[in-house]
Amino acid sequence: MKRKLDENDVPALVEEIERSKEAAEKKKAGVSTFADLALDSRLLQGISKQNFQTPTPVQCKAIPLALEGRDVMARAKTGSGKTAAYLLPILHLILKRKESASTPGTSALILVPTRELAEQVTRAVDLFAAFCAKDIKALNLTGKVSDAVQRSLLSDSPDIVIATPARASANLEGSALSLENLTHLVIDESDLVLSYGYDEDLQSVAKLLPKGVQTILMSATLTSEVETLKGLFCRNPVILKLEEVEEAGAGVSQYIVKCGEDEKFLLLYVIFKLKLIKGKCIIFVGDIDRCYRTKLFLEQFGIRSCILNSELPVNTRLHVVEEFNKNVYDIIIASDEHEIMGDEDMDDTDKSTKAQDEKADGGPDAEPESEAKKPSKKKRKVVEKDKDYGVSRGIDFKNVACVLNFDLPTSSKSYTHRIGRTARAGQTGMALSFVVPAKLYRKHPPTSISSAQDDEKILAKIAKQQKKKGKDVKPYSFDVKQVEAFRYRMGDALRAVTRVAIREARTRELRQELIKSEKLKRHFEENPGDLHHLRHDGELRAAKVQSHLKHVPEYLMPEGGKKAITSDVGFVALRKATDNKRRVRMNKRGSKKPSGRKIDPLKSFRGKSKR
Numbered sequence: 001m002k003r004k005l006d007e008n009d010v011p012a013l014v015e016e017i018e019r020s021k022e023a024a025e026k027k028k029a030g031v032s033t034f035a036d037l038a039l040d041s042r043l044l045q046g047i048s049k050q051n052f053q054t055p056t057p058v059q060c061k062a063i064p065l066a067l068e069g070r071d072v073m074a075r076a077k078t079g080s081g082k083t084a085a086y087l088l089p090i091l092h093l094i095l096k097r098k099e100s101a102s103t104p105g106t107s108a109l110i111l112v113p114t115r116e117l118a119e120q121v122t123r124a125v126d127l128f129a130a131f132c133a134k135d136i137k138a139l140n141l142t143g144k145v146s147d148a149v150q151r152s153l154l155s156d157s158p159d160i161v162i163a164t165p166a167r168a169s170a171n172l173e174g175s176a177l178s179l180e181n182l183t184h185l186v187i188d189e190s191d192l193v194l195s196y197g198y199d200e201d202l203q204s205v206a207k208l209l210p211k212g213v214q215t216i217l218m219s220a221t222l223t224s225e226v227e228t229l230k231g232l233f234c235r236n237p238v239i240l241k242l243e244e245v246e247e248a249g250a251g252v253s254q255y256i257v258k259c260g261e262d263e264k265f266l267l268l269y270v271i272f273k274l275k276l277i278k279g280k281c282i283i284f285v286g287d288i289d290r291c292y293r294t295k296l297f298l299e300q301f302g303i304r305s306c307i308l309n310s311e312l313p314v315n316t317r318l319h320v321v322e323e324f325n326k327n328v329y330d331i332i333i334a335s336d337e338h339e340i341m342g343d344e345d346m347d348d349t350d351k352s353t354k355a356q357d358e359k360a361d362g363g364p365d366a367e368p369e370s371e372a373k374k375p376s377k378k379k380r381k382v383v384e385k386d387k388d389y390g391v392s393r394g395i396d397f398k399n400v401a402c403v404l405n406f407d408l409p410t411s412s413k414s415y416t417h418r419i420g421r422t423a424r425a426g427q428t429g430m431a432l433s434f435v436v437p438a439k440l441y442r443k444h445p446p447t448s449i450s451s452a453q454d455d456e457k458i459l460a461k462i463a464k465q466q467k468k469k470g471k472d473v474k475p476y477s478f479d480v481k482q483v484e485a486f487r488y489r490m491g492d493a494l495r496a497v498t499r500v501a502i503r504e505a506r507t508r509e510l511r512q513e514l515i516k517s518e519k520l521k522r523h524f525e526e527n528p529g530d531l532h533h534l535r536h537d538g539e540l541r542a543a544k545v546q547s548h549l550k551h552v553p554e555y556l557m558p559e560g561g562k563k564a565i566t567s568d569v570g571f572v573a574l575r576k577a578t579d580n581k582r583r584v585r586m587n588k589r590g591s592k593k594p595s596g597r598k599i600d601p602l603k604s605f606r607g608k609s610k611r
Ligand SMILES: Nc1ncnc2c1ncn2[C@@H]1O[C@H](COP(=O)(O)OP(=O)(O)OP(=O)(O)O)[C@@H](O)[C@H]1O
Pocket: 051, 052, 053, 054, 055, 056, 059, 076, 077, 078, 079, 080, 081, 082, 083, 084, 219, 220, 393, 394, 395, 396, 398, 420, 424, 425
């Protein structure tokens, strides 16, 4: 029974009132530390374990509003910490609720457009809730488990369910997932979910939402798609448009090079062989064949890279990103075949659907040479591409020094998301884009790609959008004469990368990755430490090996050294000392003539497991 208050309680009450006044003042004055956000102390421990010093602007603004229970629609640039901005208040409110009531049930549904993102968000929940893991159960619905297993996991009433709209709607339909106790709904990357064709799935989620669910929409761009979702899910939301205030020199420096189709390969060779860009790099290409062409081309010069595309098994994709983030690889070649369509400030919903349809049919991005040999629809079905794949959106690639748009994307929105893979969390980075002028389009058929047809028009849109954000897209100056000296070798390497070689490499890689993914899944579940023995950047060796190409002879080097080629040598040094040790070891290994045993990750794994 409660005791009546007497005068002895007055000092404590006064102190309490003062404390809340102070908190209100702080809130008004703005938040500057995580402690100011008055989050559960266990979450603060989780935050500090991740070495987050201060909240980012979107976290400062969105967390207090979400804690008050408001609907929030926030636009903040890529890499600005939006995940924590919605996860922390939700985790806090769930913990708070659990102190008094403990009816089990799913309180939060987080919808993301891709499996990779679902995995990433689940990992973020685990990290933030590391000190209250007993009290927070999260379930990722995009994992490849049977329906029966998924049903049984859901029957455990996880507090947080993370899914793509399609997975959520399928589980709602089968009554495995219940939204009866839902209090929070998040749609992350809300500018993208509709362009993935999730319209109907989102409609079915909306129909089953109980009244009063708090909705948070997070996006990097504000488009008509976000407006549609606002209409569907929000109740008078607070709209946050985080201005892109950055310190001078911070963020992404954006450059373009106008060049011919084959010159893209020439520049690629020179850039990586002479290490004009230091640090980790993501190379975006227009389709899957292009991925293998580029990898095989670089392989000719002894440059290692790994590949990401929608055809690879999801476990491989996740592992590649994880290892890249641990600095095991320097170069990822990612095909952006499910590109984000539409421009940032236009009504693009219809356009995107049309374009997606076109693409699903092998559409405008198919390479001319492969167009003639386009397999029949039936055949194409054999290799299933993952609809939920998306590499340019949301994935938190760590410490990326450079995003290289080897093939320019076909929309300014896509460009924004791609370049957002660098300069994350307040770091700096560089984006370099190759642009094929109209007069050079289709001038070198073997290296031509149809998406480059309108490069100049797209560049104009990109430049306009970036200008609106106060950013310049500058020409990257190359001394073409100095680069010319390398053309002969580039031609040699290109000739070795035949269509047959590409096809073989693609099939072989897929087969190997499928074996690894299935065969080793259980082992790695039991021994996660062994995962690092599986490398994904081994040589494909589908093209003729020309060992002389792996070295740059003295006579090719410009007199003034690298600086004579470009004065703008990109550089973002981000490695930790410990990472260096590991890399040196790997470089040594990579520079030796590779023997089958060394480059076969399966063999190195077996070798270890026998010991
Ligand atoms: N307060 C913080 N201090 C330091 N690092 C942070 C902070 N908040 C987030 N980060 C880190 O910043 C990176 C980007 O965060 P996050 O993925 O949430 O960005 P995002 O805004 O969702 O990006 P995108 O729009 O591309 O999805 C992550 O590595 C995350 O761990």
